[in-house]
Amino acid sequence: MPSSPLTQAIKDEVARLGSADIMVGIPSYRNAATIGHVVRAAQAGLVQYFPDLRPVLVNADAGSPDGTQRVVVETEPPGYVEQILLVRPTNRLQRVSLTYPEVDGVGGKGAALRTLFEMAAALEVEALVIVDSDLRSIVPEWIELLAGPVIKGGYDFVAPLYSRYKYDGTITNTVTYPVTRALYGHRIRQPIGGDFGVSGDLIRHYLSQKTWTEDVSRFGIDIWMTTTALTGGFAVCQTRLGAKIHDPKDPGSDLGPMFRQVVGTMISMAGDNADRWLDITGSHDVPAYGFERFVDPSPLEVNTLRLLAQFHAGSLTLADTWQQMLRPDNFECIVALARDAGRMAEAAANKLGMDAESGEGSAGHGGLPSTDDLSDAVADFHFPDDLWVRVVYDLMLSASFGELPLERLVAAFVPIYFGRVGRFIIENRRLSSEQAEERVERQAREFELLKPYLVDRWREAAAARAAAQTMVPDASAESGR
Ligand SMILES: Nc1nc2c(ncn2[C@@H]2O[C@H](COP(=O)(O)OP(=O)(O)OP(=O)(O)O)[C@@H](O)[C@H]2O)c(=O)[nH]1
Numbered sequence: 001m002p003s004s005p006l007t008q009a010i011k012d013e014v015a016r017l018g019s020a021d022i023m024v025g026i027p028s029y030r031n032a033a034t035i036g037h038v039v040r041a042a043q044a045g046l047v048q049y050f051p052d053l054r055p056v057l058v059n060a061d062a063g064s065p066d067g068t069q070r071v072v073v074e075t076e077p078p079g080y081v082e083q084i085l086l087v088r089p090t091n092r093l094q095r096v097s098l099t100y101p102e103v104d105g106v107g108g109k110g111a112a113l114r115t116l117f118e119m120a121a122a123l124e125v126e127a128l129v130i131v132d133s134d135l136r137s138i139v140p141e142w143i144e145l146l147a148g149p150v151i152k153g154g155y156d157f158v159a160p161l162y163s164r165y166k167y168d169g170t171i172t173n174t175v176t177y178p179v180t181r182a183l184y185g186h187r188i189r190q191p192i193g194g195d196f197g198v199s200g201d202l203i204r205h206y207l208s209q210k211t212w213t214e215d216v217s218r219f220g221i222d223i224w225m226t227t228t229a230l231t232g233g234f235a236v237c238q239t240r241l242g243a244k245i246h247d248p249k250d251p252g253s254d255l256g257p258m259f260r261q262v263v264g265t266m267i268s269m270a271g272d273n274a275d276r277w278l279d280i281t282g283s284h285d286v287p288a289y290g291f292e293r294f295v296d297p298s299p300l301e302v303n304t305l306r307l308l309a310q311f312h313a314g315s316l317t318l319a320d321t322w323q324q325m326l327r328p329d330n331f332e333c334i335v336a337l338a339r340d341a342g343r344m345a346e347a348a349a350n351k352l353g354m355d356a357e358s359g360e361g362s363a364g365h366g367g368l369p370s371t372d373d374l375s376d377a378v379a380d381f382h383f384p385d386d387l388w389v390r391v392v393y394d395l396m397l398s399a400s401f402g403e404l405p406l407e408r409l410v411a412a413f414v415p416i417y418f419g420r421v422g423r424f425i426i427e428n429r430r431l432s433s434e435q436a437e438e439r440v441e442r443q444a445r446e447f448e449l450l451k452p453y454l455v456d457r458w459r460e461a462a463a464a465r466a467a468a469q470t471m472v473p474d475a476s477a478e479s480g481r
C-alpha cells in the first residue's frame with residue numbers, strides 16, 4: 001500500500017482512544033440526511049450485542065459541505081441507547097467523526113476506508129464492521145450479523161447477503177458476482193455490497209498489500225477487499241441482513257464512473273492473480289450466517305430508453321476501441337445489437353413523446369413513463385447471455401494482453417454494460433424478485449460454463465508473451481555482434 005500517514009489530528013484521536021475490541025467504521029460524503037439513523041443503529045448494535053467489549057464508532061467523512069459530520073456529532077450519545085435498550089455495558093462506547101486524508105492525492109470511499117483500516121490496526125481491534133451511510137434498512141442487529149462471524153466463528157471476511165430490488169445492484173448482478181464466482185470459485189452474492197465485517201488479521205493483510213491504485217481509493221475498494229480476502233486464502237462467509245434500502249441510483253445516469261472504478265479494479269486484480277484462478281473450475285457455496293429473512297425491498301425506477309440510447313451512442317464514437325477490444329465475431333454482434341438498440345429506443349421515444357438521444361421526457365410531457373412502460377416499448381431488444389459473457393472475457397483479455405490501457409478499455413465498455421443492463425431490465429420487468437434472481441444465477445452459470453473460453457485464450461496469450469520476451473535478449477544479442 002502507498003503510505004498515507006494519518007493526520008496529526010487522527011493520530012491524537014488514536015492515542016486518546018488507546019485500544020478497542022470492536023470498531024464500526026462509516027465512510028460518508030454528503031449523507032447528512034441519512035447518516036444519523038446509521039449512527040444510532042450502529043451504536044445500539046454495539047451496546048446491545050457486545051456489552052462486554054470495548055467499542056468504538058468512527059465516521060470517516062470527505063469534508064462534506066452538507067453538515068454530515070455535525071449530524072454524527074449531534075446524534076444522541078451512547079447513554080441514550082443504554083436507556084432505551086436497558087443495557088449496562090461494561091465499557092463506554094467512544095464515538096469519533098473525522099475528515100480522512102487523501103491517498104496519494106486521491107480521495108474517495110476507498111481512501112476513507114484506508115484511514116479506518118489504519119485506525120483499526122492501531123487500536124488492535126478484533127473485528128471491524130463497515131457500513132454505508134446512505135442505508136435506510138440498517139437495524140442494530142446488523143452489527144451482530146457482521147461482527148459475530150468474526151468474533152464467534154473465526155471468520156476473517158463477512159460479505160453481506162441481502163434482498164435488493166431487482167433493478168438495484170446492476171454492476172453486482174452483471175459483472176462482479178458472476179466474474180468473482182467463475183474466477184475464484186466462491187459464490188459471494190454481494191462482493192461489492194458495501195457492508196462488511198473484517199478480522200484484525202485481514203486488516204493487517206490489507207495494510208501490507210502493494211496493489212493500492214487510484215480506483216481502489218474510490219469505489220474500487222469493495223471489490224478490492226473481497227478479492228484480496230479470497231486470493232489471500234482468508235476464511236470468508238456471508239451474513240443475512242434482510243433488505244438493502246439505500247439512496248437509489250439509475251444505472252444510465254449515475255453508475256458510469258462507479259463501473260469504471262469497480263470493473264477496472266476487478267480486472268487488474270485478475271491480471272495480478274491469474275495463477276490463483278486459471279485452474280479453478282466450477283464454484284461452491286459460501287457459508288451464510290444469520291436467520292433467513294423474506295423482505296421486499298422498495299422498488300426503484302430505471303430509464304430503459306436512456307440505457308439503450310447510450311449503448312447506441314457508444315457504437316458511434318467508440319467502434320474503433322470496441323474493434324480492438326473484442327474478438328471479431330463478438331464485435332460484429334455488438335455493433336448489430338447497438339444498432340437495434342438505437343432504432344428501438346428512437347421508435348419508442350417518438351411513440352412516448354420523449355427525446356430519443358437523452359431519454360428525457362420532452363417539454364410538456366408530464367414526467368417519465370414508468371420503467372415497465374418504457375421497457376414494454378423496447379421489449380424486442382435482446383442481448384444474449386453468452387454474448388455478454390464473451391465480451392466481458394474479451395475485455396479482461398485485452399486489458400491484460402492488448403495494446404490499449406485498461407482505463408480506456410473499461411471506459412469504452414460502459415455503453416456495452418448499459419446495453420446489457422437495458423436487456424436485463426426489459427427481461428425482468430414482469431418478474432418477481434425470485435424469478436429475477438434466477439436469471440442472475442443462470443447468467444452466473446454461463447460465466448462458469450464459458451470460463452474455458454477465457455482460460456484457453458489467456459494461456460495462449462501468456463505463452464506468446466513469454467516466448468516474445470525470451471526472443472528479445474537473443475535479438476539484441478544478435479544486433480550487438
Ligand atoms: N468518505 C467518503 N465516502 C464516500 C465517498 N463517496 C461515497 N462514499 C460513501 O460510500 C458509501 C457508498 O456510496 P454509494 O454512493 O451509496 O454507493 P453504493 O450504494 O455502493 O452504490 P450502488 O449500490 O451501486 O448504488 C456511502 O456511505 C457514501 O457516503 C467519498 O468520496 N468519500
Ligand SMILES: [Mg+2]
Pocket residue numbers: 132134246247
Ligand atoms: Mg448506496
